[in-house]
Amino acid sequence: MRILVLTNMYPPHHYGGYELSCYDTVERLRAHGHRVTVLTTTLRLPGVADRRDERTGGVRRDLAFYWDDHRLLSPSLPERLKIERANQLALENAISAERPEVVSVWNMGAMSFGLLTTIIEKQIPLVYMVCDDWLLYGPKLDAWSRLFTGRGTIARAVRRLTGVPTSVPELGRSGAFLFVSDVVRQAAAKTTPEAARNGSVVYSGIDRRFFPPLAGGRPRRAWRWRLLYAGRLDQRKGIHVALDALSFLPDEAILEIRGRGDSDYLSTLREQAARLGVEGRVRFSDHSARTDLHKAYMEADVVVFPVLWSEPFGLVPLEAMACGIPVVATGTGGSGEYLRDGANCLLSPPGDATALAKAVRRLASDVELRNRVVEGGLMTAEELDIDALAGTLEAWHRAAAERFQHGRPEERRSPTDRLDDLDRHQQR
Template identity: 55%
Template sequence: MVTNMYPPHHLGGYELSCQDVVERWRGRGHEVVVLTTDMRLPGVVDPAGERSRGVRRDLRFYYADGELHRPPLWKRVALERHNQRVLGDALQRGEPDVVSLWHMGAMSFSLALVDASVPLVYVVCDDWLSYGPEVDGWMHLFAGRRPVLRPFASAVERLSGVPAHLPDLAVTGTFCFVSESTRRRAEESTPWVFPGAAIVPSGVAPEDFPAPAERPGSRPWRWRLLFVGRLDHRKGIDTAVRALEFLPPAANLEVVGRGDDAYRRRLEALAAEVGASERVQFTVVARSQLAHHYRAADALVFPVRWEEPFGLAPLEAMASGTPVLATGTGGSGEYLVDGENCLLFPPDGAEELAAAVTRLGDDADLRAALVTAGLRTAASLTVDRQADALEALHQAAVAGAARRQSPA
């Protein structure tokens, strides 16, 4: 399995889904080696003995200290050669039946071409197919928005030994997407089409987010709102902060997640501007503690303004018996149903969010109905089902490769 980040060094739900599937597959007897980058989060240590369990943080990519970076050309050649060598060695040592490519953002797209004899399965859970060539510090020189070296690609390949042509990814392997929305955007913004691609939604792990013991909707209302996710302007956290201006003084917002420090400072300034500095709390918690925070909240707010590929947080909240208020953009809109398992409001709609919070707080029967339906939704979208579907796709890719290689 190749991916750009892997927990505990991760930034979002994509990497957590990857880890969940890896653990399920290992539990079923599959040998899974994870090849990821050497990116480390400050203050986060590698799990003891993870390398012996098959997690190798040996790749390098074009991201460091929270930013994309563009090293000198000779360093990019060295990075690409390093990654080619690392993946080539892993393939030679492990002789895998299949390679599973997950998050390739800021990674070397040329890794998809190391060994065409091994079947590839792409598990696409965000828009890296669209932005990947631009943030790949090597490939963007030949296939980005300003491909300054495209005329020299063939010569560069001969001299450096590093692929300099963007491969036709659509024919290099089997594709699956986390949502129809993600697949559609990939076709709209790339040269490729994926007519046979499967849609495999992410799932929630019931053991991490157990269903509550109490009767749905029976928790007393205390105006405690929660956001879980990356600190990123696209997530719309500022909408939730602005909504506090239209809510009673008892309303407060807990923001759980890492991310853009500059955006956090803007959120703190906004909270002061609307008179809510004491009502907004920022924290970072271990994944093992997330369920407690969901259960302690009266509602999860998911105010994303971009086309969210899927959105795990609403599903985790549903599994925890917590009502969801969301915009329903992108892939999240494929499982969020207004008035059934959530209340929807428009992106950037602070007043509409406040109205939804007030409506929820005033109606215990509505809370109970949303929680009950949310529990059903979470039960239908589990990690086990995700792992089942992905396992079948990988097995089919192996079987297909065997048929193609067998003599007629």
């Protein structure tokens, strides 16, 4: 197949997990013999270089973005028109060069929704891989099309004059919708009920090649009270709760906070650590490559995932599980669809530092419990592997390219089915 991927960020210039899932999926589709071209924005992170031969390797960083350095942009009207025309030209060039049989849309946050209008009008099949709530917030961040919201007559007149799409298309009927979790699917129902009703939950996955356990599984070393948080620095992630929990743990307990993001929140965390008197037990480090992250996981006794909000999915617990490291998490949002208390992790209520510390103490004192959640975690990580996701997406893109002449692909089974089967077997 000839596939055009449309997304707002693409590694190595990225912030979160969905971009890595997109990259991993693209690489596997290419390995399966498909011609995949990525059309993304000009976003480039400071100090991060493009991959060598990226352009000839099928990545086009040609689209302007209504976002820069964590700020939404609201350019002047002439500048917005200039951006839209440039983006339409970039899309036309990509379509002309690649002649895609199907377009794979990953994230349209702060992008030009007129790109979707053009693709729909060209009658190229669309498959949406929805990894967060951009179906809700995306149209509001499009600085061009939002000018014409509720102004149909003006929108049509401006399009006739400029030749540039001026409205957000009717997305619900525009293609096949795949959701990273049921949480995301339910959220989408607020603005695109038809997409949510007819869509499929396919779950995300990790590349376990980057996160192998030691031979024989989790090393049976003595507990050393090494806690790890890995991920974006964002108040919604609840890192401050983990800091509070650290103050309830023995003096030898150390928390490593590994990530980048909100600099103001980082300053707040440092101040909090000093106020709690645990600054000597907290280590901050920048988020690093997956190979380095694997080393950090393997040096931890437990990975904490104290998120407070309904996060779309959450890859960090899976990465830790794949490494054979026990996890303490809140189970909010999409991660709650694969986390099972006592089976592959320990759960604690969001925002409850005392409960988080208690869960860590339980793992420290109960070797049998640790072994059980590690084994369950390894099983879960096997289920939620990027190869499974790529295979599912390949089937959906092929079906869309064939206009679903042979029906829809099979639904993916729940990631906890194996755990449930094991539990039923053990109860017999």
